[in-house]
Each structure stands twice: as C-alpha cells, then as structure tokens.
Amino acid sequence: MIETQRLILRHWRTDDAEALYRYASDARVSELALWPRHTSVEMSRDVIEKYFLPEPSTFAVVLRSTGEPIGCIGLVTPGDEHYPPLPSEREIGYWIGRPHWCNGLMTEALDAFATYCRDTLLLDSLLLTTDERNIASQRVAEKCGFRLFARYDYEGQPSRAYRRIFQESV
Numbered sequence: 722m723i724e725t726q727r728l729i730l731r732h733w734r735t736d737d738a739e740a741l742y743r744y745a746s747d748a749r750v751s752e753l754a755l756w757p758r759h760t761s762v763e764m765s766r767d768v769i770e771k772y773f774l775p776e777p778s779t780f781a782v783v784l785r786s787t788g789e790p791i792g793c794i795g796l797v798t799p800g801d802e803h804y805p806p807l808p809s810e811r812e813i814g815y816w817i818g819r820p821h822w823c824n825g826l827m828t829e830a831l832d833a834f835a836t837y838c839r840d841t842l843l844l845d846s847l848l849l850t851t852d853e854r855n856i857a858s859q860r861v862a863e864k865c866g867f868r869l870f871a872r873y874d875y876e877g878q879p880s881r882a883y884r885r886i887f888q889e890s891v
Contacts, residue, residue: 723780723833723834723837724785724833725829725830725832725833726785726829727784727785727786727826727829728782728783728784728785728826728829728830728833729783729785730780730781730782730783730794730830730833730834730837731780731781731783732773732774732777732779732780732781733769733773733774733779733780733781733790733793734769734781735766735769735770735774737769737781737790738762738763738765738766738769739762739765740789740790740791741759741765741766741768741769741790741793742759742761742762742764742765743818744791744792744817744818744819745759745765745768746759746760746765747818747819749819750816750817750818750819773793773795776795776796776798778795778796778811778838778842779793779794779795779796780793780794780795780834781793782794782815782817782826782827782830784821784826791817791818791820791821791826792815792816792817792818792821792826792827792830793814793815793816794813794814794815794827794830794831794834795813795814795815795834796811796812796813796814796838797811797812797813797814799811802848802850803850803875803880803882804848804850804871804873804875804880804882806848807845807846807848807884808845809844809845809846810844810845810846810847810848810884811838811842811844811847811848812847812848812849812850813831813834813835813838813847813848813849814849815827815830815831815834815858815861817830822857823857827858827861828861828864828865831861831862831865832864832865835847835865835866835885839887844887845886845887846884846885846886846887847867847884847885847887848882848883848884849862849867849882849883849884849885850875850880850881850882850883851880851881851883852878852879852880853872853878853879853880853881859881859883862883863883865885866885867883867884867885868883868884868885869881869882869883870882870883870884
C-alpha cells in the first residue's frame with residue numbers, strides 16, 4: 722500500500738468491481754487509455770481477477786475521503802509493453818475516472834508510484850506511453866519528471882513515449 726495526502730494506492734479486490742465499472746464504462750476514459758470499454762460489472766470483476774490481482778504492482782487509486790477506487794496505476798506485464806523498455810526499466814500505465822480529471826490526483830498518484838518503483842522495486846527507469854491525443858496524460862507525465870523521447874505509431878495510433886530515469890544522489 723502507498724499513501725499520499727489525498728489517495729491510497731492499494732491492491733484491487735473483487736468487491737471493487739462496481740466502482741471499476743462506474744469509471745471504466747466511460748468511453749472517453751477507455752478510448753484514451755487504449756483498452757476496451759467495460760460493458761458490465763461482471764466484465765469489470767473479470768478484469769480485476771484476470772489482470773489486476775495477478776500483478777503485484779497494479780494498484781487501485783482510492784480516494785482517502787470516500788474509500789472509493791477511482792482509477793488504476795501499475796506496471797505493464799512484461800511482453801505487453803507499447804514500446805520496447807530498456808534493461809531494468811518497466812512500462813507504467815494509469816488512468817482515472819472522468820469526474821476526477823484535472824484535480825491533480827493522477828499527478829499525486831504517479832509521483833508516489835514512481836518513488837515506489839525506484840525505492841522498493843529498485844528500477845533504474847520507468848517508461849510511459851500515451852496516445853498522441855491524450856494531452857492531459859502527457860502533462861501528468863511531464864509534471865512527474867518524465868521526458869518525451871519518441872513519437873511512434875502503436876497499432877496505427879500516433880503515440881508518444883516518455884521516460885523517467887532515476888539517478889542516485891552523489
């Protein structure tokens with residue numbers, strides 16, 4: 722579990738399916754995140770069980786004030802990356818429900834998660850990819866120290882690749 726001022730990043734639970742569906746059924750969220758829009762609570766439960774629970778570094782983004790999961794952040798499964806990672810680097814993915822856009826919450830979550838990846842997982846760097854149209858996600862990345870290093874097509878979709886390199890203090 723990772724805690725910030727306004728958020729708790731914790732592992733998903735199957736009883737989070739309704740909250741996941743509430744936000745993942747929004748086509749505006751799924752389109753920019755490049756995954757299928759959820760069509761039922763059962764689909765959301767299946768995603769939690771098959772994709773989120775097996776990944777120890779995939780977390781629900783939970784509002785401290787309500788205890789409700791409002792998004793997701795985690796590492797992309799090796800082999801499923803959208804851009805080839807460097808050695809000792811993992812790709813990170815994240816999204817947040819539409820009602821919570823533009824409140825600085827994902828910036829807060831990404832900054833905390835990047836620190837976890839550096840200090841706990843001992844990664845040398847993080848890779849982050851976005852759809853070319855996802856300006857908000859690109860701004861979140863830049864605010865958290867990620868730098869644009871490539872423009873490319875992912876399955877015909879213009880995309881951008883960002884990297885954050887962790888350097889040890891001298």
